[in-house]
Structure formats: C-alpha cells, structure tokens
Amino acid sequence: MITITDVHKxxxxxxxxxxxAVNGITLEIKDGEFLVIVGSxxxxxxxxxxxxxxxxxxDNGTISIDGNDVTNMPDYKRSRWIARVFQNPLSGTAPDLSxxxxxxxxxxxxxxxxxxxxxxxxxxxxxxEKVAGLGMGLQDKIDQPMGTLSGGQRQxxxxxxxxxxxxxxxxxxxxxxALDPRSADVVMRTADTLIRExxxxxxxxxxxxxxxxxxxxxxxxxxxxLIINDLSGTDKxxxxxxxxxxxxx
Amino acid sequence: xxxxxxxxxxxxxxxxIALGIYISMKIFNIPDITTDGSYTxxxxxxxxxxxxxxxxxxxxxxxxLAGAAAGALTGIIHTKLKINxxxxxxxxxxxxxxxxxxxxxxxxxxxxxxxxxxxxxxxVSDLNQNTFWILAIFxxxxxxxxxxxxxxxxxxxxxxxxxxxxxxxSLGVNTDRMKITGLALANALTALSGYLVAQFQGFADxxxxxxxxxxxxxxxxxxxxxxxxxxxxxxxxxxxxVLAGAVIFQLVLAFTLSVGVDPKLLKIVTAGFVLVIxxxxxxxxxxxx
Numbered sequence: 001m002i003t004i005t006d007v008h009k010x011x012x013x014x015x016x017x018x019x020x021a022v023n024g025i026t027l028e029i030k031d032g033e034f035l036v037i038v039g040s041x042x043x044x045x046x047x048x049x050x051x052x053x054x055x056x057x058x059d060n061g062t063i064s065i066d067g068n069d070v071t072n073m074p075d076y077k078r079s080r081w082i083a084r085v086f087q088n089p090l091s092g093t094a095p096d097l098s099x100x101x102x103x104x105x106x107x108x109x110x111x112x113x114x115x116x117x118x119x120x121x122x123x124x125x126x127x128x129e130k131v132a133g134l135g136m137g138l139q140d141k142i143d144q145p146m147g148t149l150s151g152g153q154r155q156x157x158x159x160x161x162x163x164x165x166x167x168x169x170x171x172x173x174x175x176x177x178a179l180d181p182r183s184a185d186v187v188m189r190t191a192d193t194l195i196r197e198x199x200x201x202x203x204x205x206x207x208x209x210x211x212x213x214x215x216x217x218x219x220x221x222x223x224x225x226l227i228i229n230d231l232s233g234t235d236k237x238x239x240x241x242x243x244x245x246x247x248x249x
Numbered sequence: 250x251x252x253x254x255x256x257x258x259x260x261x262x263x264x265x266i267a268l269g270i271y272i273s274m275k276i277f278n279i280p281d282i283t284t285d286g287s288y289t290x291x292x293x294x295x296x297x298x299x300x301x302x303x304x305x306x307x308x309x310x311x312x313x314l315a316g317a318a319a320g321a322l323t324g325i326i327h328t329k330l331k332i333n334x335x336x337x338x339x340x341x342x343x344x345x346x347x348x349x350x351x352x353x354x355x356x357x358x359x360x361x362x363x364x365x366x367x368x369x370x371x372x373v374s375d376l377n378q379n380t381f382w383i384l385a386i387f388x389x390x391x392x393x394x395x396x397x398x399x400x401x402x403x404x405x406x407x408x409x410x411x412x413x414x415x416x417x418x419s420l421g422v423n424t425d426r427m428k429i430t431g432l433a434l435a436n437a438l439t440a441l442s443g444y445l446v447a448q449f450q451g452f453a454d455x456x457x458x459x460x461x462x463x464x465x466x467x468x469x470x471x472x473x474x475x476x477x478x479x480x481x482x483x484x485x486x487x488x489x490x491v492l493a494g495a496v497i498f499q500l501v502l503a504f505t506l507s508v509g510v511d512p513k514l515l516k517i518v519t520a521g522f523v524l525v526i527x528x529x530x531x532x533x534x535x536x537x538x
Binding site: 053055074075076077079080082083084086090091092094095097098101102104105106108109110111113115116117118119145178180188227 | 326397398400402403404405406407408412413415416417419420421422423424482
C-alpha cells in the first residue's frame, strides 16, 4: 500500500541547528497492515508520518501510495487515500464549526467542495446514527460547536470522521497523548474497531508501550532517523511487553 | 431626523465593507487592510464608468472584478510568497493609490447630474426614501448570497480554513487557493461599498478610503460583542448583526456630530469608540473574575 524508498529529510540544513530527522528509510507497508511505530523523542517518527501524509516533502528518495508516486504531491491531494488523527485534538477538527459541519467536510474529503448545500436532514440523520455508535451520548449535540467537547470526545469523532469518505490509509500520531487513561482507552478501541471493520492500512505512533503491545500487526522502533527494530506477524504476536521495555533500556 | 436618516443610509452603504471585513477577519482569521485601497478602487471605477455613460450592468461586474483582483493579489503575496498578511495588505493598498489615481486621472471626480443607481429606479418619490429602499434591497441580496455561500460545502470549507488549517488540509482543501479566493471575495465586497458610496455622495475622491478599514472593523467588533453576548452560533444571525453593526457605527458617529463635537475630531472619536467596544467585554470580565 505504502512504499518508502531510501527517504532522507534534514531540517535547517547547513545551520547550527541542523536536524537529520530521517536518514534513509526504506519501508514497505502492506495493504491492511496495522503498523505501530515506537521510538524516543527526536527519533524521526513524526517526520516519517508527515512524509507519508505529505505535509513534509523528502530531500531525496521516493514515496508511493497504492502504486502512485506521491513524492511531490502536496498533503491536500494525498487526502484521496489518507485520513489523519493528530496528537493535538484541536488539529483534527474545526472548533468553531458544528459537529455536523465537521462531519460534512469529512464526508467529502476526496471530493470537490462545491456550491451546493450538503447538510440536509438525511445527512444529519446519518451522522446521528454514526455518532450514536460511539456510545458517548453525542448524537443529540451534533449542532453544537466542536470546541465545546472534551479532547477525548473530539479524538473519537475525528476517528469516526476519517471513515465518512472512502479511506485506505489512517495515520495516527499519538492520538491519545493528550487524553486521560479512560478516554485514551475508548479512542484506541474505536481506532482498532474501525481499522478492522474498514480493512484500513494504519500507521500508529505511540509512546505508550502498552498500546504498542496490545494493538497492531507489526511494530517498528526508530532511532536517529533509522529503523532499528522491525517485527511483524507471529514475531509481533509472541513479543512480550517486557521485551519492548528492553528496547528502550 | 434627516441627519439620522443620512447616517442610516451611510451605514447601509458601509455594510458591504463590514461583510468583507467579517469574511477576512472572522472567517479567515486574516487581518486584511487592502480595504482602504480596494474601497477607493470601487469608487473610482464607478465614477469613471459613470462619466463614460456605462450602464449599471457593466459597472457592477467591473467593480466586483476590480475589488476581487486587488484582494486576490494580497492573497497571492500572502500565501505564495509567505509574506505576513498585514504587510501584504499594506503593499497592495499602497500600490492601489497610484492605480486609483491613474484610473481617476485627477484627485476628485464629481458625478453631479449623472444617473446613479439611486435615480434610475424609482420606488418612492422622496429621494432619500428611494435611496433607502434601493440600498435595503441591495444589502439584503448581498447578505442572502453570502449567507447561502457560507452554508454550502464550499462555505463550510472556507470557515474551516480560518479555524483549523491542519484539519482542512488533511480533508483535501488547498488552503492557499481558499485564502486567495476568500480575500478576493472580501475585497470585492469592499469595492461594492465604494460603488455605493461614490453614487450616494455624488463624487469619487482619491482619499475617500483613508482610514475606512476602521469602519469595517468597528462594525464587525460591535457584531462580535453582540454575538458573544447572546452566545450565537447561527451564520444568518451573525451576518444580520454585522449589518446592524455597520448601521450602529454610523449612528453613533452621527450622534457625536449632532451633540456638537468638532468634525476635525471625528477620526479620534471613531478610534476611541472602537477602543471602547473592543475593551468593554474584557473590562467586564476583569470585574467578574
């Protein structure tokens, strides 16, 4: 699904604060794979995710999604395949817009935003049904501004929004980092359910080793902009939680 | 009474500018001060075409296009060259002064005895009342168009662009293009105010736009204060309050003049008035906390 070939990314090249964020990574993420990325701060995880999303373009190397070379394609065009959930709950939704309007935009992620009014009663009902599925009681609040909700509610809705339109790749950048343990749990379960239900290819960055252990079909560890551990399939399944802690020892 | 009627009419003329500032400042969150230039641009284009005996159906699109071009230019400088929006606006506004002077050919062009928007259609015999009805219809049509636009998918994407850029990019919107479009729309509206005012006052002047941005800002801030006060979220009500803001602003200025304040001090009174409205909500917050 996603092929990354010898990708390099350096920030502030030639200056005192030069950062070699990604140092020649080659990575093949298969269709339907749920990839977990762990690594210490500054290891290049988020840069790698931004390279896949297109908000950062590589210095050299190529990236392709679903057989299309997207190396120089801007992020808003890659949204044809990719939906994102950001670390900051504020980044994934528009706080002053109603929940309904947020969902409307998400439902036309891969389409043109034209001059017709798309928010009608049928759409409203459809959103209410989907939101009710979260079990958060938000279905009666869909006319409220998104900003009135808690971080956990917003992350859960962002996840739901990502599958409102056809979606192949889901990028999750520490989606639970800003949440309390209970909300974090709800968000992770929702993510896992959606990934299975819609057979999504997912890339999930986390610092929470318990989540890294519990979720995903493959795990990689990054360090200094390189992949230093890569386990998938039965190797991932037979991984012990303590082994993960040893990676960071 | 006539005095306040004139203020009301002026307020209606300025409601297009208020809607323009509402779009750039509140919807796109961009401080755009191309306004001073694009307002005058609207006025001079109107005046020159009127003196060349062009019909309204030529003048109106020309004014809209001229304003949109000025706004788009600010947008392109801001997004493509990554220049601060305030500076981009100042640059275009400054350049527009020369453009406006070239179009007008001199610093002032009277439009006496020329047919204007307010004389070609006669709803009632009284000139002031006729002007009122024409302005009212004009403003209602514009407000309806903008309100409808903001409800469409494109409009929701516009509102999200100023609200959460990372989100709307990940949902497939080219935010640069969206901002350019938004600033074009805002300045087209501003130019429409220039179109109305030039015909209302019967002349176009090269300096008619000096400090006009404060009229738009003041109107929007009055509206915003009311919106926060009543905790409104409706797009339609917000737009109506922006219109009300434009009228209230002119009425306050008229009141200031009628109580005998020296007209020389009008700009300082204007600035002071806007300062008061901006600081009022904050002052009352301080007291309650």
